[in-house]
Amino acid sequence: MGFFSTILGFCGFGVGISTGLVIGYYLFIYFQPCDVKNPVIRPLAEQDSQSLQRLLHEIPLWVKNPDYDRIDWLNKFLEVMWPFLDKAICKTAKNIANPIIAEQIPKYKIESVEFEELTLGSLPPTFQGMKVFVTEEKELIMEPTLKWAGNPNVTLGIKAFGLKATVQVVDLQIFAQPRITLKPLVPSFPCFAKIVVSLMEKPHVDFGLNVVGADLMSIPGLYRFVQELIKDQVANMYLWPKTLEVEILDPTKAMKRPVGILHVKVLRAMKLRKKDLLGASDPYVKLKITESKAPSKKTAVKHKNLNPEWNEEFSIVVKDPESRALELIVYDWEQVGKHDKMGTNVVPLKELTPDEPKVMTLDLLKNLNQNDAQDDKFRGQLVLELTYKPFKEEDMSKDLDNPLQKAPEETPPGGGVLVVVVHEAQDVEGKHHNNPYVRIIFKGEERKTKQVKKNRDPRWEEEFTFMLEEPPLKEKLHVEVLSTSTRIGLLHPKETLGYVNISLADVVNNKRINEKYHLIDSKNGKIQIELQWRTSS
Secondary structure, three states: OHHHHHHHHHHHHHHHHHHHHHHHHHHHHHOOOOOOOOOOOOOHHHOOHHHHHHHOOOOOHHHHOOOOEOOHHHHHHHHHHHHHHHHHHHHHHHHHHHHHHHHHHHHHOOOEEEEEEEEOOOOOOEEEEEEEEOOOOOOEEEEEEEEEEOOOEEEEEEEEOOEEEEEEEEEEEEEEOEEEEEEEEOOOOOOEEEEEEEEOOOOEEEEEEEEOOEEHHHOOOHHHHHHHHHHHHHHHHHEOOOOEEEEOOOHHHHHOOOOEEEEEEEEEEEOOOOOOOOOOOOEEEEEEEOOOOOOOEEOOOOOOOOOOEEEEEEEEEEOOOOOOEEEEEEEEOOOOOOOEEEEEEEEEHHHOOOOOOEEEEEEOEOOOOOOOHHHHOOOOEEEEEEEEEEOOHHHHOOOOOOOOOOOOOOOOOOOEEEEEEEEEEEOOOOOOOOOEEEEEEEOOEEEEOOOOOOOOOOEEEEEEEEEEOOOOOOOEEEEEEEEEOOOOOOOOOEEEEEEEEEEOHHHHHHOEEEEEEEOEOOOOOEEEEEEEEEOOO
C-alpha cells in the first residue's frame, strides 16, 4: 500500500500543478481590467520638477548648471582613441606596479604576484560637463565630472605557500569630480610645467571582486565596508585641499628662470691696435650673455689708451649656463659716427667652476668664425676675472609662483630683487598701426618686450629683474605700450598706445602684486603687470 500511495501522491502533485497553471493563464488573459486609460502626453516644458527627475535619471551637468560646458567632442575623442589608450594605460600601469609589487611581497611571505589579465574593457569613461575657472595667475583650472561604468578585467595570480589563487576585479564603476590645475603656464611645449589634481568630493567606487570564482562583494556587510574604506582612503590622500602633483617639465628650465649670477670684473686690456688717425684709440668693453634679451653692460671709455685699466665689476643674471656664453666686444669710441669694433671673444659658462674665481686672458678676434684667415692677426688681449655663483638648490626647488620666493644670497644687504612680469594687454589701439611692445623704465634703466604684430590684445609673458641696494619705497615704475610701423617711410613710424606709472611702495609692503592697470591716454586699454619684491632674508 505504501508504494501505491507514493505513486498516487506524485500523480496528484503533477495534476495539481498542471491544473493550476491552466487556471492561472485563463484568469490572466480573460480577466484583465478593461478601464485602462491612455497616458496623458505633455511637453517637457509643462512637466514639474519631480516628473522631470523621474523621466530623466541622468541629467548632464551642462543642462542643470550654466557654469558647466558641454564637451561631447572630448567624449567622442575618447570613444575613438579608447582601444589605443587602453593598451597604453595598461602597459604604463604594469611598468609602475611591478617594481612596487616586487618590493612589497617579501614582507608578507608571498612568492609572486603577477598580472594574468589587465584590460580596461571596451567602454570608455564619459565627461558629463566641465567647469573652467579664469584667474589672473599663470594657471588653468578645470573641474570635469567623470563617470565610468566600465567592463575591465584585472586578474592577479598570487602564489604563496605552494598554493595559487586568482583575484579578479570586474564591473568597475567610478563617479568623481576632480579639479585639474595646469600650472605654471610656460612658453615651452606642452605649455605647462605641472599637473595638480585634487578631488572636490568623495568619489563613488563600485566593483566586483572574484576570489577563486566567488564574488566576495556578495558577503553581507563586506560590500559597504570595502566601499566606505576606499572612499575614506582616497579622500585622505586627494580630497581638496590635498593634491596629487605630477611634474611634466622642469619649471626652472621651462620658464627660463634665473639659476645663478655671473660676476664679471673687467681688469684691463693690453696691446690694443691703433684706430685713430693720431695713433691712439678710445676703448671700452661691452659684455652680455649670448641669446639674452637683456641690455648689454659696458665699461667706461678710456681715451687715448692702448693698454687701458678698468677694474670695473658687473653682475649678470644667468638662466642657462650649459648652453650660454659670455660675449665680450671691445669698441673704439667715436664722437661722430659709428664706433669701430676692435675685437671680440666669448667664454662658455659651462667652463666655469661654480663659486671659484677665474682670471682669464683672452685674445681678441675679428669675429667668431674659426675659418676666417684674418683672425691670425694680433688684435690685443683682454684680462678679466669671472665668478659664477649658482643659486642654492633649496631656492630653486621652491614653487615658482610662491609669492615669498627669496632673492639670491648675493643680493646687497638691505636690498632685494624687483621682478616685473609683463603678462598681457587688452584693447590697445593705435591710430596708424597696432604692433605693440612694452617699454619699462626704472631708475634710468630701460627694458623692452618683444613686438607683437597686428594685435590689439597682445600677450608677452616676459620677466625682467632689477637688483637694488635698498627697497624702492619712493620709486615709480614707468610702463609704456608703444607701436612701431613695419613699413619703411611711413609718416608715423612710432606712436604711444598708453602708459602707466606704478608706485612700488605697495609691492615692497605686500611682497607681490598682480593687477590690471588702465592705460593713460588710451580709450579702453589695460595692461596686466605682476610685481614681486624678493629679499634674501
